[in-house]
Amino acid sequence: MKLSLNEIEATAKRAARGAGYSWGLAEEASKAARWLSNHGQDGVAAFAVLLDKGFARSVDHRPLATDEIWQSDGDLCPLVTGAFLSDCAQNLRCGPVVMQRVALPLLILPFAANAASELRCCVRVEMDGHVAITDGDHLLCPDMLPELAERITVQTSQTTPSWRQCDALMCPDPDSWDRLAMLAHRTYAPATEESRLRGAGAGLSDND
Amino acid sequence: MTPVQPQIPRRDPATMMRLSRLGSLHQCRLSFMRILLRRIARENWQVSRPVFDIDRNGVGRAVYTAKGPERAYSLVVFAHDLPDEKRSDRVIADAWDATFTLFDGVPAEADLERLAENVPLQEAGRISRQELSLSRANRSVRLWTHVVDRLASGQQPDLQQIEAVGYLMRTTAVYGSGKFGAADRDVIADRQEMQVPFQAEMLSVYLTRTFVRDLVNHMAGNLGGTQAVRLDPAIARRLGIGNSTGLGMAPFIVNHPILFNNWMMVREEAIARVRAVAQAAPEDAEIFRQLVKRSVVSTERWQSAHPVQLRKLAGLKADLEALLQYLPDWDAHAQRPWNTLIEWSETSLSEEGQELVASLILEPYGALVDGLASCMADSNADAFRIDGSMTVSAVRDLLQESFGWAQALDWNDPANCARAWYVSEEKLEPRMGERFEEPIADYEQPLAPARDAAAAVRALDAWDPKDTIARFLLNHPEHRHTVRRAQMARVAPYGEIRDNTISASVMPVDMLRAKLSFFGATHFDPRSDRWVRICMYAGAPYPEDLTPDNADLWVYPEAGT
Numbered sequence: 001m002k003l004s005l006n007e008i009e010a011t012a013k014r015a016a017r018g019a020g021y022s023w024g025l026a027e028e029a030s031k032a033a034r035w036l037s038n039h040g041q042d043g044v045a046a047f048a049v050l051l052d053k054g055f056a057r058s059v060d061h062r063p064l065a066t067d068e069i070w071q072s073d074g075d076l077c078p079l080v081t082g083a084f085l086s087d088c089a090q091n092l093r094c095g096p097v098v099m100q101r102v103a104l105p106l107l108i109l110p111f112a113a114n115a116a117s118e119l120r121c122c123v124r125v126e127m128d129g130h131v132a133i134t135d136g137d138h139l140l141c142p143d144m145l146p147e148l149a150e151r152i153t154v155q156t157s158q159t160t161p162s163w164r165q166c167d168a169l170m171c172p173d174p175d176s177w178d179r180l181a182m183l184a185h186r187t188y189a190p191a192t193e194e195s196r197l198r199g200a201g202a203g204l205s206d207n208d
Numbered sequence: 209m210t211p212v213q214p215q216i217p218r219r220d221p222a223t224m225m226r227l228s229r230l231g232s233l234h235q236c237r238l239s240f241m242r243i244l245l246r247r248i249a250r251e252n253w254q255v256s257r258p259v260f261d262i263d264r265n266g267v268g269r270a271v272y273t274a275k276g277p278e279r280a281y282s283l284v285v286f287a288h289d290l291p292d293e294k295r296s297d298r299v300i301a302d303a304w305d306a307t308f309t310l311f312d313g314v315p316a317e318a319d320l321e322r323l324a325e326n327v328p329l330q331e332a333g334r335i336s337r338q339e340l341s342l343s344r345a346n347r348s349v350r351l352w353t354h355v356v357d358r359l360a361s362g363q364q365p366d367l368q369q370i371e372a373v374g375y376l377m378r379t380t381a382v383y384g385s386g387k388f389g390a391a392d393r394d395v396i397a398d399r400q401e402m403q404v405p406f407q408a409e410m411l412s413v414y415l416t417r418t419f420v421r422d423l424v425n426h427m428a429g430n431l432g433g434t435q436a437v438r439l440d441p442a443i444a445r446r447l448g449i450g451n452s453t454g455l456g457m458a459p460f461i462v463n464h465p466i467l468f469n470n471w472m473m474v475r476e477e478a479i480a481r482v483r484a485v486a487q488a489a490p491e492d493a494e495i496f497r498q499l500v501k502r503s504v505v506s507t508e509r510w511q512s513a514h515p516v517q518l519r520k521l522a523g524l525k526a527d528l529e530a531l532l533q534y535l536p537d538w539d540a541h542a543q544r545p546w547n548t549l550i551e552w553s554e555t556s557l558s559e560e561g562q563e564l565v566a567s568l569i570l571e572p573y574g575a576l577v578d579g580l581a582s583c584m585a586d587s588n589a590d591a592f593r594i595d596g597s598m599t600v601s602a603v604r605d606l607l608q609e610s611f612g613w614a615q616a617l618d619w620n621d622p623a624n625c626a627r628a629w630y631v632s633e634e635k636l637e638p639r640m641g642e643r644f645e646e647p648i649a650d651y652e653q654p655l656a657p658a659r660d661a662a663a664a665v666r667a668l669d670a671w672d673p674k675d676t677i678a679r680f681l682l683n684h685p686e687h688r689h690t691v692r693r694a695q696m697a698r699v700a701p702y703g704e705i706r707d708n709t710i711s712a713s714v715m716p717v718d719m720l721r722a723k724l725s726f727f728g729a730t731h732f733d734p735r736s737d738r739w740v741r742i743c744m745y746a747g748a749p750y751p752e753d754l755t756p757d758n759a760d761l762w763v764y765p766e767a768g769t
Contacts, residue, residue: 002336005394006386014631023654024681024688031592062682080685087596087678114593189641189651191634208350 001177002170009034011177012047014184020056021079028083032110037169039139044172046106048179049147050078053103063099071100075148078104082111085154089115092123096155102127105149109134109141112154124157138163216483216547218476222613225472227707231718232520232559235763236567237574238475239728241410241745242760243581247401248414248751249759251277255418255751258314264430265289266305266423269324272415273314274751276401281340281408282311283415284320286328287423295346297380297452299637302332304344305377306419310412312338312391330381331635334389340408342390343382345416348373348450355424355439360432364440370447371509374731374743377420378450382409397585404581405467406727417449417745441753446765448746451729454739456637458719459629462655465696465703467586471726472702474584475566478577482569483547485576492572493540499568500535502764504528506730509765514734516715520560527561571761591696594688596678598695600671603680606694607668610704611661617708619659626712629655640716640738654689656710664690730763 013030017023029047036043053075055061060074063081070081076099085097085108092115102108105127116123117136125132127149132141140161223229235242247253254275262268270285286307294303307328311319319338326333330344351373355365384406386392396402421444429436461468488496507524534556538549546569553565570577608615617624628643630651638655641648654660664687671680681688697703708714717734724732729742747762749755 001334002389004337004386004389005392007389022685022688024690024692025685027592027689027692066682080682083594083685083688084596084678084682087594087681088676090597117590118593185633187631187651188633188636189630189639189648191632192646194646208348 001174003172003177004170005034005038005168008037008044008170008172011180011184012044014187015047015051015180016056016079016183018183018186019051020054025056025079025083028086028111029079032079032082032107035110035113036106037172039141040166040169041106041109041139041141042169042172042176043107043110044180045176046104048173048176050104050107051183052179053077055080055103061103069098069100074101076100076102078102078107078111082108086111086114086118089118092119092154092156096153099152099154100150102149102152104147105130105152106141106145108152108154109139113139115154119156122157122160124155126153127151133157133161135160139166140164216480216544218473218480221472221610221701221704222706224476225702225704225706227705227709227715227718229559229563230705230722231715232563233722233725234560234564234567235725235728235730236475236478236570237578237760238478238570238581238584239726240404240406241414241728241748242763243404243578244407244410244414245748245754245759245762246578246756248274248276249754249756251401253751255415257422259320260422260426262287262423262426266427269320270419270422271311271315271320272418274411274415279312279399279401280314281411282314283412283419284309284311284315284323284327285416285419286324288328290346292349295349297346297378299381299454299456299635301380302330304328304330304380305346306416306423307344308342308412308416309335309339310341310408310415312340312396331388336389337391337395339390340396341382341384341412342388343379343409343412343416345377345379345420345449347377348375352376352424356428356431359425359428359439360436362432362435362437364437364443367443370443372511373450374446374509374511374746375420375448375450376424377416378452378741379413379416380452381456382413382451384409397587403585405471405585410727413449413451413744414748414751417447417748418750420449421447421750441750445749445753445762446746448730448743448748451724451742451744452735452739453720453724453742454637455639455716457723458640458716458738459638459653459655461719461723462657462705462709464586465693466588466591466700468723469700469703470584470586473700474580475726476702478570478573478580479550479566481576482573483544483550485546485573486544487542488540488545488572490540493545495572496568497535499571499761499764500528500531502761502766503564503568504532505765505767506763510731510733512733514736516737517732517734520558523558524560524564527557527564530556531561531565574760588699591699592692594677594681594692595695596676596681598677599673600668600675600677600680601673603677603691603694604665604668604673606697607661607665607690610694610697610706611658611665613706614658614662614708615665617658617662619662623712624708625656625659625710627710627714629653629710643710656708657690657693657704658706658708659710660687660690661694663687664694728763 009030012033016026016029033043055077061077063070112123113134259271273282358365630648716738731743733741
């Protein structure tokens with residue numbers, strides 16, 4: 001099915017919330033899914049895998065140590081870690097950020113893009129030898145990224161590559177889309193006759 | 209040398225962002241439908257009807273194409289024969305008298321075939337990037353039959369009945385911005401004619417009104433044959449398009465704080481500019497005086513059965529009386545006469561009256577305020593990004609600025625958190641329920657920024673004020689949406705409602721009215737505390753009559769017209 005970016009954004013937000021993330025992180029997920037789709041990447045598929053990992057229910061997947069290498073007891077969640085990277089964008093001026101064991105490294109890229117926009121320069125993300133680069137508005141990214149990156153290095157880059165034109169990806173993997181829709185469904189309150197009448201406001205006749 | 213006049217500040221968000229104030233806003237010359245009609249007239253857009261293929265029963269399709277200097281947009285209409293018992297304005301309806309989409313360009317036959325398979329299904333169908341909106345409308349059964357029967361028998365409809373309803377059809381949802389596969393806002397945001405918010409939706413409703421007039425003539429002609437007459441253009445012009453709007457719209461202004469700020473700030477800037485005008489030219493003062501009289505006519509035609517709105521209407525009528533008594537003493541040649549008028553209104557009129565006066569003083573000053581329309585869109589995507597280097601104490605200060613009033617509320621008192629906003633499984637539409645009576649709290653949407661701000665402040669108080677907010681958020685992701693809003697407030701002083709959106713006494717229709725007033729809606733008629741009927745484009749010239757001379761003040765009816 002061909003979707004709009006708005007639909008991808010809205011469903012990603014609800015799905016992330018349905019998977020247990022806070023509203024603020026769900027907002028990050030929605031913008032990240034939209035940004036990836038708009039830059040030709042299947043953010044929907046990546047989120048479908050991430051959200052099934054159940055990372056939202058444990059603190060083991062957020063960076064506990066951030067002094068030298070960002071790491072935790074478990075695999076790092078790219079949504080939580082990416083949001084922290086975006087929040088700390090200014091730190092990239094002082095040197096690279098190195099992360100250890102990050103799930104779905106593709107999902108770090110929208111946050112690297114945030115950092116690039118904030119710093120008004122290119123940001124280079126190396127994931128176990130795979131290199132992506134973004135200036136916030138463009139993305140160069142290898143075709144296949146691993147499901148888990150042992151080591152990610154994020155740093156500013158002074159050289160601007162020659163960007164390639166890329167079409168938005170409006171037809172994500174259908175199974176992944178269905179999965180996000182199912183997770184989103186968890187945020188919907190079951191309908192009752194009472195809510196049907198009261199929740200939307202019955203009031204006076206609507207056929208006159 | 210002329211002394212430099214000190215600026216007049218915009219009105220305080222602490223006043224303007226109260227729900228009762230937002231629920232008293234009126235349209236003004238910066239409302240979206242008025243901006244659109246000015247442009248159509250100025251640029252001499254041509255509206256044509258390349259297809260009108262509707263049978264005796266009112267079933268078929270039509271296309272209305274509006275051609276501007278650079279592009280064309282076409283309203284594609286599917287007209288249906290809806291049994292009476294299926295007619296409902298509720299979002300849970302699944303059939304309508306007419307369904308519409310605004311096509312980006314001029315549709316080919318293949319486009320029409322594709323749209324015929326989907327548009328009548330509304331939410332259950334799919335549209336594409338070629339479409340900019342999706343909407344539907346139902347007949348007003350009170351007025352439709354009366355008008356068709358009268359015209360068919362060679363008579364014009366009864367004016368009292370026209371006045372009692374105000375429209376022949378009312379739309380319900382008008383979806384845009386990527387809904388159901390439609391084009392994303394980004395696709396059109398850079399086009400001059402679409403840069404102002406909701407121009408595609410407003411165009412679709414304007415063309416819908418033309419279709420409805422044509423359809424009623426067509427149906428009457430079929431019924432009455434040679435005996436039938438066409439609807440008197442003067443009566444047709446009084447008719448607008450109705451709209452029923454429910455809770456689906458209320459969260460919009462909470463979910464788009466920058467966008468809504470821009471609307472409010474532009475209107476407040478316009479008001480401040482006019483208040484700073486040193487002296488009113490006689491012709492400008494005269495425009496204002498005339499429009500006050502025409503507002504009296506408009507208010508007399510404003511019908512509602514809702515007790516709260518009836519009270520407000522009585523107040524507004526008394527306000528207009530007071531204004532008419534005050535005006536002879538008001539000296540348009542004195543220093544800053546508009547400021548004097550606004551200051552008088554603040555002590556003499558209800559909020560309805562104050563906001564009407566604030567809207568009316570803009571009317572003579574198009575040259576001074578109309579350019580602000582280009583500032584109403586939200587082009588500040590960067591505001592979403594959290595600045596994590598900000599200190600805990602700085603974020604706390606921002607929250608205090610917008611929500612200081614909320615810290616004092618006892619958020620555990622059931623009266624202060626009686627309601628919860630949720631999305632229903634059934635129609636995926638926002639609803640509001642009773643937190644302590646229905647099983648909805650687990651599904652609550654983040655639509656209580658004040659309560660959330662109070663909770664965030666409590667959490668921030670446990671942190672070192674010099675710590676970074678990034679570190680706080682890593683440990684408290686549950687406050688992330690609140691911190692984002694707090695930082696947005698730096699560029700969006702009118703972005704937050706300064707009231708409790710989950711209190712036992714909240715009136716969601718106030719939120720609906722705030723948004724609808726910026727569309728340019730009139731005659732707000734709450735049908736409960738959470739849905740409202742309005743009228744759009746009543747008095748507006750139809751496309752063939754629209755000129756720069758009549759594109760602006762049509763919204764104010766003249767007595768006897």
